[in-house]
Amino acid sequence: MLNLINGSQTIGNGRGFWVAFLVVLAMALAYPMFADSYDVGNFSYFLIWIFMALGLSLIWGYGGMLSFGQTFFFGIAGYSYGVLAIIMGGGTATLLALVLSVLMATLAAAVLGYFMIWGRIGGVFFGIVTLAATLSLAFFLGQTAGPEWQIRGARLNGFNGMKGMDPLTVGNIYIEGTLLYYVMVALILVVYLGLRMLVNSSIGNVIVAMREDPLRAEMLGYDVRKYQLLTFAVGSGLAGLSGALYTSWGQFITPSSIGLPAAAMPIVWVAFSGRSDLTATLVGSFLLLFGFQTITIYSQQAALVLMGALLLATVMVMPQGFVFGISQLVSAQWRRQARPNKPRVSDREARSQMSGSDNVAH
Amino acid sequence: MFAELFSLFYQFADVFSFLILASAGLAIVFGMMGVINMAHGEFIMCGAYVTVGLVNLGLPLPLAQISAAIVAGLIGVIVERLVVRKFYRRPLDSLLATWGLSLIATQGTLLVVGSSIRGIGTPEGSFAVGAYTFSTYRLILFACALAVLLGLYILFMRTRFGVIARATMQNAGMAQALGARTGRIYAVSFGIGTGLAGLCGALFAPTMTLIPTMGATFIVESFVTVVVGGANVLLGTAPAAMFLALVRMTLNAGYGQIIGQIGMLFAVIVIIRILPEGFSSILIRRGR
Numbered sequence: 001m002l003n004l005i006n007g008s009q010t011i012g013n014g015r016g017f018w019v020a021f022l023v024v025l026a027m028a029l030a031y032p033m034f035a036d037s038y039d040v041g042n043f044s045y046f047l048i049w050i051f052m053a054l055g056l057s058l059i060w061g062y063g064g065m066l067s068f069g070q071t072f073f074f075g076i077a078g079y080s081y082g083v084l085a086i087i088m089g090g091g092t093a094t095l096l097a098l099v100l101s102v103l104m105a106t107l108a109a110a111v112l113g114y115f116m117i118w119g120r121i122g123g124v125f126f127g128i129v130t131l132a133a134t135l136s137l138a139f140f141l142g143q144t145a146g147p148e149w150q151i152r153g154a155r156l157n158g159f160n161g162m163k164g165m166d167p168l169t170v171g172n173i174y175i176e177g178t179l180l181y182y183v184m185v186a187l188i189l190v191v192y193l194g195l196r197m198l199v200n201s202s203i204g205n206v207i208v209a210m211r212e213d214p215l216r217a218e219m220l221g222y223d224v225r226k227y228q229l230l231t232f233a234v235g236s237g238l239a240g241l242s243g244a245l246y247t248s249w250g251q252f253i254t255p256s257s258i259g260l261p262a263a264a265m266p267i268v269w270v271a272f273s274g275r276s277d278l279t280a281t282l283v284g285s286f287l288l289l290f291g292f293q294t295i296t297i298y299s300q301q302a303a304l305v306l307m308g309a310l311l312l313a314t315v316m317v318m319p320q321g322f323v324f325g326i327s328q329l330v331s332a333q334w335r336r337q338a339r340p341n342k343p344r345v346s347d348r349e350a351r352s353q354m355s356g357s358d359n360v361a362h
Numbered sequence: 363m364f365a366e367l368f369s370l371f372y373q374f375a376d377v378f379s380f381l382i383l384a385s386a387g388l389a390i391v392f393g394m395m396g397v398i399n400m401a402h403g404e405f406i407m408c409g410a411y412v413t414v415g416l417v418n419l420g421l422p423l424p425l426a427q428i429s430a431a432i433v434a435g436l437i438g439v440i441v442e443r444l445v446v447r448k449f450y451r452r453p454l455d456s457l458l459a460t461w462g463l464s465l466i467a468t469q470g471t472l473l474v475v476g477s478s479i480r481g482i483g484t485p486e487g488s489f490a491v492g493a494y495t496f497s498t499y500r501l502i503l504f505a506c507a508l509a510v511l512l513g514l515y516i517l518f519m520r521t522r523f524g525v526i527a528r529a530t531m532q533n534a535g536m537a538q539a540l541g542a543r544t545g546r547i548y549a550v551s552f553g554i555g556t557g558l559a560g561l562c563g564a565l566f567a568p569t570m571t572l573i574p575t576m577g578a579t580f581i582v583e584s585f586v587t588v589v590v591g592g593a594n595v596l597l598g599t600a601p602a603a604m605f606l607a608l609v610r611m612t613l614n615a616g617y618g619q620i621i622g623q624i625g626m627l628f629a630v631i632v633i634i635r636i637l638p639e640g641f642s643s644i645l646i647r648r649g650r
Binding site for chain 2: 120140143261302304307313316
């Protein structure tokens, strides 16, 4: 099964790629030794969102379903983690809260996905219904500020944001700082390699087939709806993982992480990076998050204007994604240079060569 | 008794006019060009901001509202020429491109104008029926919604432009072969769509606080109305608005605003499950 890490649905299958991958991994693991704790915590913050981006890449890039619901499931899992962590009293129970909240997000995705996919809602309408659900959830959570909005003592707090939950804890040790960083890197490694295996397997081939031509896939005997539901559930579950980790990282979650403009961000990251490939999404999202944070320090509005402009530029100039497109150009150039140069033969020499071997009088 | 019935009618009229005014423009753009305009909310915001700006400069309200609608329409024509033109019949790409535009517009307005501007009060005061008082302006909005529907009917069914526009909607290639200038029709239709969005914003400006993100309040409702209604404006959007207004009004009256909103969303999901093409599909089929 491990050989599925390389396959036809992901770019980067050769030795060169994996050597570079190991180098980057080594640098990531060594990073806390060179950076101060603030930067390490900051990097963990970037890594939180990668799961959501990878999930959307699976749903949209591989599955062909444009879903605006990533922040919807982000919010469900985030708030579930908060409520469960508070109810269960914190401590090691937070690990169970993490697992349960991701499961709840996946379950919600299965239910919403069932209604949409079995209702044959596709294309744009899929996006619109998921967007409507996301904005409605944000609106609903925004007006839960009163004291009557609480679940067994865990107040939802509306736009003030829910707080008071423990971060991920094992026994007496809070998982934060450098420890959280290593946990995040490990999780990303597991999820990334796992997704590569999923996508390159026979299930992944069906998923891509239904993206290319759903009718043809059905004619070949696959129940497209089941595969679409699976893709949607897995991708949204990953968004839920982002949500639960986010709540644990900051011990805080608000409806503004669910509504606009937060709901637009995964779309921008994945569209800009190249949604049809996991590695492109991983690299591109990380770069965009880094760039976004650098600009937000000066002006959040300017950063968001830039995000909008990047989305517009991507759709108009390079619809397959800038990171993906550029990597294709670079690898094509690489291959062209690797081929040995053939000596150029003039036309007359070529003709005499040909006629000489033919023994035909002319 | 009469007062209760009138109150129910008033609430229905309130939601109905909101849905019609918010979604008419979107339905025209989608029905004509297969383009989903995610920046629809921003054109509504543009209409509202221009209205308030003009009123603060001294113009009377109705004149300011009409001017705002025209301004929104003109900006729409420019946007169509620069951006949307490349995305006909590509709803997914147009959705993304216009969403980028929407993000630029909201955050740009935040940067330039700030997070809120001084609004204008609701005009015309109130009137009483039985034990309840109602705002007169909301009934004016209801009348405007009906006027918009009537105007669209006359435009699309009784004018030469309407005939050519409907022909372009049905079969653009054929219409072009028969001499219709489809590029111009598309530009004008997009302009009408965004002009209606601007009108919606202009009409609702005296009733709400003006913030650059106010478009978000409208897009959910307008999108679900268009989705439930289907692509045809008159046969789809109007019945969809009536149905959704009924659902919303009943839930609001029984359980409050939030349940009303969520219930409407539920109804949309159920309707799409039963009628994937929206209301216009059964009504068109019946009409044949």
